[in-house]
């Protein structure tokens with residue numbers, strides 16, 4: 103509050119000067135405001151609004167913003183959320199060519215209002231709170247802050263389709279948060295959670311206006327001068343969002359509607375002639391109950407993962423960790439919770455039973471509706487349900503409701519209090535007097551770097567002489583290190599597993615060959631060549647809609663695979679996940695085998711990663727997380743486990759929002775030999791292929807984990823798996839080796855080059871590199887599962903320091 107009172111003092115002090123200057127809201131070209139406490143902002147004619155820098159509460163940084171000037175807390179209604187707050191001494195200028203230009207203290211360009219080729223005449227801060235730049239020969243409005251809304255909508259402001267409001271991180275942190283109000287291009291107004299970068303909002307939508315009817319879709323969202331927000335449709339009909347009626351006077355109160363950091367879109371009012379006690383009061387909000395409204399398979403819900411949401415009297419979410427869980431970030435009440443104890447299957451103490459180690463807390467009317475169920479027992483009873491969770495090391499929570507027992511694993515999403523549930527949650531915790539936890543070391547310890555090199559050199563010598571026996575030694579070593587681990591698995595009790603896999607209907611379309619010839623205009627436009635055939639662009643008339651599709655002609659199918667074709671189509675047809683490319687249908691006619699996929703307009707990950715301009719770190723890390731989620735789905739969540747066997751950046755496609763979508767999954771079985779590899783029998787692409795393919799040991803889904811690891815390191819470094827690093831000096835460096843060396847030497851800065859965004863995100867970067875190294879462990883049993891990988895990437899479970907990925911090899915394969 104200190105800064106507010108400083109503002110207030112200066113405001114009062116400066117008042118006569120402003121009065122003399124006869125402020126009329128006009129800002130002449132060339133005017134500058136410096137970010138410090140003494141510089142005065144630009145004011146609107148009535149002085150209701152001010153434009154300038156506000157100092158942040160917790161640090162000596164300034165926010166370029168527009169705020170309510172006459173009320174004590176100077177509420178910010180607009181700011182630029184694509185840049186961080188700026189340091190003291192930064193400047194904003196009204197420039198004749200670029201409009202508003204923001205520069206740092208060293209004059210470095212930070213942001214500008216981005217328009218081209220029009221001479222600016224002057225700026226104007228309207229009494230509505232809109233900063234307008236006028237120019238050109240006819241003094242048109244070239245730019246207005248109303249068209250670049252942040253998290254607040256003001257009376258007189260309109261939203262066009264395609265625009266959105268984004269919440270901030272917290273009350274005091276102005277970085278982008280995870281909630282949106284988006285007026286979609288189809289005219290539907292939605293509230294959603296999602297990744298800010300990728301615009302994903304479909305499955306975490308918690309409100310929609312349902313105004314996307316193509317004949318009469320929503321056209322504008324209008325906050326009118328009477329304090330009502332409504333959607334104007336194309337035929338001039340209006341759909342009122344709220345409030346429907348109110349007695350709050352618009353001439354005596356300020357109004358604003360804000361998507362708050364907790365995700366609730368709320369309209370507030372504040373008396374214009376304020377006394378010290380006056381504050382913003384909520385007038386209307388949506389959704390009615392945010393705890394129950396957020397569904398979706400992805401994301402944590404209204405609160406963080408493992409948290410429980412309950413609704414306060416003013417329609418706000420209140421987030422609380424379950425007993426014996428603590429906040430991951432103690433300063434963020436709305437963030438994720440983690441158990442304040444160890445809960446893991448690898449850590450069962452030899453001499454104690456699960457009941458001696460764990461107990462349950464009981465919560466009535468608490469539920470986690472989505473995703474985290476892994477087993478349903480029906481019929482069941484309460485005592486059996488409790489017992490079953492206690493004895494199952496995977497079980498973190500059990501819900502008993504309606505004679506059924508749902509067992510859930512971490513992380514839990516969408517936790518909420520819901521009195522309609524009529525159920526009871528049992529949450530597992532570790533007793534404080536339980537025996538101490540002894541983590542077992544399964545993987546070999548990490549040797550110091552010099553020693554490791556020494557070892558490798560010796561092994562190269564030995565290996566070149568005794569190649570055969572070295573392989574034997576490898577197998578022997580793997581055998582012994584893994585023995586302990588298998589014992590643990592055998593020891594685990596096997597629970598009854600009622601069949602919960604419902605039969606999924608596939609809704610694949612069966613295309614006639616002729617139909618596809620027509621759709622692709624005679625296979626005219628080639629999109630690319632893959633290991634299994636050529637892909638063409640096509641257009642499919644699906645009922646009344648035209649859909650752009652990618653048609654893959656499988657040209658090299660071995661004869662005996664034909665039998666498997668329909669079986670595989672059936673498997674693929676049952677998959678449905680946001681991070682997989684969707685298969686619409688197939689053609690199986692005569693010798694023709696074709697697959698018809700959803701068309702992805704942004705190409706593949708290889709072309710994104712390896713072009714001249716590195717994609718931004720945030721986008722890259724988001725893509726990595728999405729690929730991991732797609733693989734978790736293929737490995738763990740489909741009715742039939744699907745190994746991809748050819749994970750590489752070329753097989754990751756990007757949709758129009760840059761969501762990562764895995765393609766070509768499910769084809770491994772159809773392609774007995776693979777053209778991109780020289781070794782027969784190996785499926786996959788050299789450089790991404792896990793070592794066990796060469797060793798004739800058992801092939802499991804862990805081969806995908808290996809390939810994912812190589813690709814993750816590529817995503818982190820934007821370098822190919824074999825790359826000419828640093829102008830030829832270390833030509834043909836193998837990325838996996840190099841990444842391990844950089845990690846060992848603590849030089850992640852070398853690994854990511856000049857990617858400051860990544861370096862600033864130090865913890866995440868380190869986490870990602872460590873996960874990458876875990877994934878490329880030569881010993882496949884030491885590699886984590888994709889689920890663990892996904893959780894580690896997302897920061898939900900801790901990442902241990904990985905050991906050397908190739909402890910046994912005399913050389914790593916490239």
Ligand SMILES: *[C@@H]1O[C@H](CO)[C@@H](O)[C@H](O)[C@H]1NC(C)=O
Pocket residue numbers: 123124126127128
């Ligand atoms: C606003 O005031 C400036 C000088 O303070 C003057 O040049 C300008 O013409 C005024 N504009 C209007 C619209 O009155």
Ligand SMILES: *[C@@H]1O[C@H](CO)[C@@H](O)[C@H](O)[C@H]1NC(C)=O
Pocket residue numbers: 136137138139140141
């Ligand atoms: C604030 O900025 C103005 C304009 O550059 C400058 O004249 C003034 O000295 C600065 N005040 C402080 C306290 O730095």
Ligand SMILES: *[C@@H]1O[C@H](CO)[C@@H](O)[C@H](O)[C@H]1NC(C)=O
Pocket residue numbers: 226228229230232234258
């Ligand atoms: C201020 O905004 C109102 C409402 O959008 C508009 O009618 C008016 O023309 C604006 N004033 C100026 C001087 O641009």
Ligand SMILES: *[C@@H]1O[C@H](CO)[C@@H](O)[C@H](O)[C@H]1NC(C)=O
Pocket residue numbers: 161271275276277
């Ligand atoms: C605001 O939150 C972001 C994201 O969590 C964080 O990186 C940043 O440091 C925070 N800023 C402040 C001023 O706390």
Ligand SMILES: *[C@@H]1O[C@H](CO)[C@@H](O)[C@H](O)[C@H]1NC(C)=O
Pocket residue numbers: 336337338
């Ligand atoms: C909607 O209203 C505008 C302005 O009042 C008018 O120009 C337009 O023709 C109307 N459109 C329809 C479909 O009635």
Ligand SMILES: *[C@@H]1O[C@H](CO)[C@@H](O)[C@H](O)[C@H]1NC(C)=O
Pocket residue numbers: 426427428442
């Ligand atoms: C978490 O565990 C630590 C150590 O066992 C204990 O001191 C602390 O009070 C616990 N915190 C909560 C919130 O239970």
Ligand SMILES: *[C@@H]1O[C@H](CO)[C@@H](O)[C@H](O)[C@H]1NC(C)=O
Pocket residue numbers: 452453
């Ligand atoms: C486990 O039990 C065995 C025999 O009952 C005993 O010898 C051993 O010390 C126990 N180990 C631990 C860690 O308590």
Ligand SMILES: *[C@@H]1O[C@H](CO)[C@@H](O)[C@H](O)[C@H]1NC(C)=O
Pocket residue numbers: 481482483485486
């Ligand atoms: C609860 O269910 C279990 C297994 O279904 C059964 O063995 C047990 O008798 C039941 N207990 C009661 C109290 O009904």
Ligand SMILES: *[C@@H]1O[C@H](CO)[C@@H](O)[C@H](O)[C@H]1NC(C)=O
Pocket residue numbers: 504
């Ligand atoms: C309870 O479960 C049965 C089937 O197991 C179902 O028919 C019934 O609708 C459920 N009742 C409630 C309240 O969910």
